Amino acid sequence: MTHAAKSRLSPITRRRLEVFRQNRRARFSLWLFLALFVISLGAELAANDKPLLMQYQGDWYVPVLIDYPDTEFGGFLPTPADYRDPFTRDAIEADGWMLWAPIPYAYDTLDMTLRHPAPSPPDGEHWLGTDDQGRDVLARVIYGFRLSVIFALVLTAGSMALGVLIGGVQGYFGGKIDLVGQRLTEIWSGLPVLFLLIILASMVEPNLWWLLGIMLLFSWLGLVDVVRAEFLRARNLEYVRAARAMGLPSRLIMWRHVLPNAMVATLTFIPFLFTGGITTLTALDFLGFGLPPGSPSLGELVAQGKNNLQAPWLGITAFMTLSIMLSLLVFIGEGLRDAFDPRHIQHAATGTAPRIPHHA
Amino acid sequence: MPDDQPLLQLDALTIAFDGTPVVDALSLEVHRGETLALVGESGSGKSVSALGTLGLLPANASLTGGRRLDGLDLSGLSQRDWRRIRGGQVGFIFQEPMTSLNPLHNVGKQLGEVLRLHQGLTGQAARRRSHELLERVRLPRATELLDAWPHQLSGGQRQRVMIAMAIANNPRLLVADEPTTALDVTVQREILALLAELRDEREMGMLFITHDLNLVRHHADRVCVMHQGRVQETGTVSDVFNAPQSPYTRTLLDAEPSGRPAPVTTRPALIEAHGIGVSFQRPKRLFQRRPPAFEAVKPLDLHVAPGETLGIVGESGSGKSTLAQALLRLVPSRGSLEFDGTRLDQLHGGALRRQRRRFQVVFQDPFGSLSPRMPVSDIISEGLRFHYPELGADEVERRINDTLKEVGLPEGCASRYPHEFSGGQRQRIAVARAIIMAPELVVLDEPTSALDRSVQAQLVNLLRELQRRRGISYLFISHDLAVVRAMAHRILVLKDGEVVESGDCLDVLERPTSAYTKALVEAAGLRERS
Known part of the structure; x- marks a missing residue:
């Protein structure tokens, strides 16, 4: 392997980056989404019912990371301390200080000190109000955002791996493998996914991994056609034939020569897989077949909004969160698609004279 | 011949793309009833000049200089005027017959559109006129062809339809941009003869753009040689060919690959094939019997000695590339194939892959093969x-x-x-x-056909040099007899998957026995060996 060549990006990649950068909406969306995602990754630091850092009787404590028993702070029980308990709080503040997260509630913290009956409207204490169990909505949104995005990320990565593998094998080998594979995927895609999920959800205790596994069984189907078509086209390209004539085994040819070309079509698909994953998870949660009760899920927030029409902040928050998140992803997806579109690249690279057709 | 006022007159035409000059001060004249050939290698700006003359350049091009068509100043025409001129007074024939017809409309409709836009003919009148035009370009079964779709026509037939469209409105100028480059040599001659006939009949001027000097010699009156956007030389064909003035024209004329490969002493064959053939199964229709398989290569024998070049010659569709792929074991084939004592046809998987390093391939398209x-x-x-x-x-x-x-x-x-x-x-x-x-054997599948003549000669020299130095055997596939003559020791002429003639290269080219080979040699217009 030559080192000099590996260290720099290929000119095609650089030109694509350039096109993406010129698309202001996509670039802005990407940065905003990344910022939101980074914030939500640090959800424990942004919204937590434990202090981030505190000093008590001259000792330092980091409750975010370590569970301290109640007995440390003058309590009687060996259970983890509840820092929101007025007794513990007074005890600590009498002989030290506590640094709280900007939102002093976690997604599952029940606020026992509400002045209104839950759901309570937005105020200085709960910026987006509380839901019908007295939990802080903003905290739940931050945690729910993270959960949705990570779920969608894993789902997308898994679907890509499966879809590219299955589509690639069908397209590259063609013939009988393709014919049988296509019929099988058609039968498989005929299964009603949502019903299957609902049935399975009643058989097993649904958790994140179960949902992910079940959805992975079906989400790769959309990719297969695209990847298969790309591989079918590429397998007769001259440089692929040259690689075969060179005696490379099929897996290497597929990996080195065909896949890089098929990835263009696949990559433009990613944002849409991603949004699809988020939407499906939300829908399942909304219907009550999704994540276990108590999980910070956006779908559950939507359901609460529907059940509590007298508390519009629930529905509005859920709507705004979902629509902003999905719009950002769609804008990024559009930018990616344009960047990978060869015609756009030509427009961007007007510095070079158009290639005059060479004469055969 | 030429009268006082030229039909098309370009005066110091300069074209630049985003400030990069492509054509530099091109001046030329085309008179009625004459063919002016614009000759140059790829990238010399000849196509761009023609497009620029008729205002068909993309938006990032800038154009200066005078353009006059039959006395009419072309600079500063409105879009509406341009539309009347293009297709009306000027007919166009493009290079690629496969893509210059719309695949979704049948022939009659595409011809009718030209007639409707410029002459207002519709319905039966347009159809009658289309029929006449198809007969005029000597297409057989004109009535049937009016309702045919482009994919049902061969390359030569499509080019004839293109010509019919170009002459539909009795243009005064015909611009033919590499009209025959994508066609087989035998078809090429018929098309060019037809063009010359139409030109004389209608007193048209013709701007004939090509890279092929051979065609210019036989089919043009005057010639204008371009190189990197500049005119090198203009004059009558006989003047330019017999007494070229500019050094570039001279190199272009001498660019035809010459010389012969180093002689070989006959040794046991490196690769030997017996009864090798390739057939493709045709799809089976529902409730019908499967039609017999299509035989792309009918069983044939061949052998190549170490250090020897076997040329395989044929027109498109003759099965020469399929034969090469069968020899490389890239498509399934029948018959036996022995490489240096190993039966390749009996090897599979890893054992075959290990042998592959001993025989390699170079493909035609330099843009697609990397x-x-x-x-x-x-x-x-x-x-x-x-x-x-x-x-x-x-x-x-x-x-x-x-x-x-x-x-x-x-x-x-x-x-x-x-x-x-x-x-x-x-x-x-x-x-x-x-x-x-x-490797001991390299299959060269049309390695030179996408290249300019002068580059071809360099590549041929390189390949011969490599053969001399390393003793490689070549299987050289080409439709270009001039290149084959410079490369091959023996040749095999293929037609429709069958060997029509084989033997020593020079013998076959100088004294062809079969009618097909004779036609090929004649069409190629090989020059005498110097």
């Missing part, structure tokens, strides 16, 4: 790294550099990407990829 996403060093060394994993990185790099030097590529191009190279250089990279594993 992976656009890999730097040159990776492209060249890929097979080496796979077949000889024991080689260290230093050794691989040394061999890459040695091979690049051997095929005459500049130092330091190892880390660059294929798109940074010209067609000829890319073909050298493809050759480097083939020879780095020191």
